[in-house]
Amino acid sequence: MTTSLTGAFRRLALPVILASLVAGCLYWPIERGEELGQEGRWEEAVRAFQEAVRNDPRNTEARLGLARAMMEAADQLVKQGQELERADRLSDAAAVYRRALSYNGEHQGALTGLDRLARAAAVKEKLGRARERMAQGEWRAAQAEVHAALRLDPENGPAKALRQEIAIKLATEVAPSRVDTDPERLAQQLFATKPVTLRFRDTDIKEVLEVFARTAGVNIFTDEALQPKRITTFFQNLSLREAFNLILTSNRLFAKKVAENTVIVVPDNPGKRQQYDELMVQTFYLTDADAKVVVNLVRTILNTRQVFVNEKLNALVIRETPEKIELARKVLEANDRGVAEVEIDLEVLEIDRQSVQNLGIDLAPRSYSVTLGFPTDIPVSDFFNTIQTGSVVNITNPSLILNLVKNDGFTNIIANPTVRILDRQKARLLVGERRPFQISQFTSVPAVAGTSSTTPTGAVTTTQTNVEYRDLGLKMTLTPTVHLNGEVTVELNFEISAAGAPIAGISGGELLPPVNTRNLDTFIKVKNGETRLLGGLFQDVEAASNSKIPFLADIPWLGRLFTSGNQERRRTDVLISLTPRIVKVLERPDPEIESFASGTADSFGPAAPAIPTPVAPPRPVAPTVQPPAGPGGPGPAAPGGATGPGPRP
Structure with a gap:
């Protein structure tokens, strides 16, 4: 035992x-x-x-x-x-x-870090090639490499420094690519940048212009509207071109080149500008921008009205000065850019709220963010099946919640589209049917003499019935806005409607079906590739069912003993899953197109034209000039007259 x-x-x-x-x-x-x-x-x-x-x-x-x-x-x-x-x-x-x-x-931090490192490596490589081009004297090629680097990282400090260095080099480069041994041309090139010292004291403006003409060896004419004006000024260590331009700007004058070595100086006012400025016509063909929209931009920035819109060709035709045409080219190049595109994955589900709550999930109307990742070899259904009753689990991964809800038997997938939308454009989705509805209109007309009226006021009521078709089902409108930081703002307009149980009409006769509607209008800001869930659109559904024993249930009074009824009330919810993925970002222009000099408030382009090329080599030294104020000095140029080069040793 x-x-x-x-x-x-x-x-x-x-x-x-x-x-x-x-x-x-x-x-x-x-x-x-x-x-x-x-x-x-x-x-x-x-x-x-x-x-x-x-x-x-x-x-x-x-x-x-x-x-x-x-x-x-x-x-x-x-x-x-x-x-x-x-x-x-x-x-x-x-x-x-x-x-x-x-x-x-x-993980957004890791994804962003890898993207940042990839861009930094590309920028470093391009800046290295730019320095190689600079060492070889290929400044234009180096500039292109720097611009490509700035497109990847607009705030990169070394790239900005190289861009400034290259711009200064290209702006001050006056010598030709080959060594010029011609003494006359070499003297002219040196004269353009040779510093001079000029002093004028209570000197008439026309005498000042005569000094410039004699010193530079060019012809300067004056317009008949140029009035006598005495000026006092002093220049030291300025090139003759810069001194000439400063004289014109400070006295509200401008110069018009009329020959290779001849200019005419004119008062700077709108009337004279229209008289002397040469105009040109330029047609700009646009790729992405709308010509009807861009025309207002051109008119505002350039202060011009001579712009025509060719809607058929999506083009702008502008008649303006060469300076304004060049500014228009840069403005249009900066604004005619390819817009961003985004691809949005949508999933709309109708779920039984009670069955979801039994699983311990609360689908209140809030947004979720992807902050939790699970290994792919663990089935999500197994994970939730192991959660015991009474356990509290905080899960913020919408993908897991979505998979759980879809695995439930009381889930109906209404729509699961993927739409590709341009930035700030609308996409509309309709999943449903067009159902006819009778629309009755009652009209009262005066009764005819000798007939009985149907109303106490003596009027006859007539009824006109029309059939109107309405869309029932799922209607959704999406409008995305793609930001430069990789985020997407989505304007969502959602409506789901269905015909309800028929009810009696106004006259109590024919039964009319009501329309049950659930709406949602909101703005959501989501990171690229992030999933957001929206829920909380409840609807109560009531259903009644009866079961009975044949024949016995038909016995008066006693039949109730053989009949059973079931009144079921069920609450449903609509769950919306939204995942945007940026397909194409905005193509930003080169930095010199985004920002460039445009002149002053009164003039466009360069402040004043450069002095023309002299006809003969100038004297090797430009001395200090003190024109006499007395009769022995150079005679002023008469209106419409000219001054030319003086005698040379």
């Missing part, structure tokens, strides 16, 4: 001992993972929790610990990558960012 009891005890104790050993093997990695997490060693904690999940794939505690450890490990690695990036260890930072993505493939 004792032997049999001992054997039975062994048979009962063996499973208990084995279960204890299995539980110990399972919970030891969980405890180890929690200890590693408290120490901040999240990557090791991930491996410990993974071991626990392998031992028991349905254990809720192990799965939740693994999810949290993976999230914390990704955050920790992103911080390490940012520190390496600040230390200029870019290759190490990229490796750390990739490790973070292995734990959370949708």
